[in-house]
Amino acid sequence: MAEVIMQQPIVFTLPDETEQASRFAQAIDAKLGELELRQFPDGESYLRVLTEVSERPVIIFCNLNNPDTKTLRLLFLAATLRELGAASIGLIAPYLAYMRQDARFKSGECISSRPYADLISNAFDYLITVDPHLHRYHALEEIYTLPCDIVHAADAIGRWVCATIEKPLLIGPDQESEQWVRNVSKAAGAPYQILSKTRYGDRDVKVSLPDLEPFAQFTPVVLDDIISSGQTMLETLTHLRSSPLSRPCVIAIHALFDDIAWQALSEQAEVVSCETVRHPSNTITLMPELATATTAMINRLSNGTDTKPSPIG
């Protein structure tokens, strides 16, 4: 089969993500595309693509925290790039929004993960993200109908824990966290424990701790995929204070938390996060992993070995 010569990709991003997107572009040897983006006096968005994209593979690098503000602009950008003749349009969203809304708990509730997945699937040719919140869904393909790839943070976190924490004990605050905690504990060669959590409201959670007496000599490393209000972590830290363990370390893959939660958590623990959503706690980079996954996806698609899957019925 004749080898397909790849054009250099062009990476676009939305304001606020330029620094991360530039490093990503560098990591995959791509060029940064230019945009003009502003608001009309009435609040609607104006968007103009200033870089030639015809027949070029195009990537949009954009975290989907604060998705209600970002998504419309993202869809406008993807539609414009398509009209201007981009050869392909990929979305690299280190944080993928709305994955926690995966069930109807009260009648009439919107299971927003589904219409959100439809919007993204219809606008892009592929999606790469970091550890999406897969709880009641077991794979992105259950709701996303475009080629997807997931970058896992476990090895990078495991390496960081190994190099930084003396005698770590990994702790997951709830059942869902076991998938991440188990893999990090394997990568770090450290034991782990899982707590049980009940959520009563957006900012009201209760967790219960197992007997940690046998781990008295260990440093607790509490790991969750997302810290949002911070209540899950704060509640866990409250319990840990009454255990024999030393000052904990808290790790989030996706740091969605605000300044209030950040301050409350850092008073009680060392807080670090992966470099997905931009946050002062970002410590563990996943840029090499994102670059490898993106290059592999572009090659796969350009060799015709992957196509849009049909929606799962």
Ligand code: R5P
């Ligand atoms: C949900 O199950 C996630 O894994 C996190 O545990 C959750 O998003 C944390 O939320 P918060 O920081 O608001 O307690």
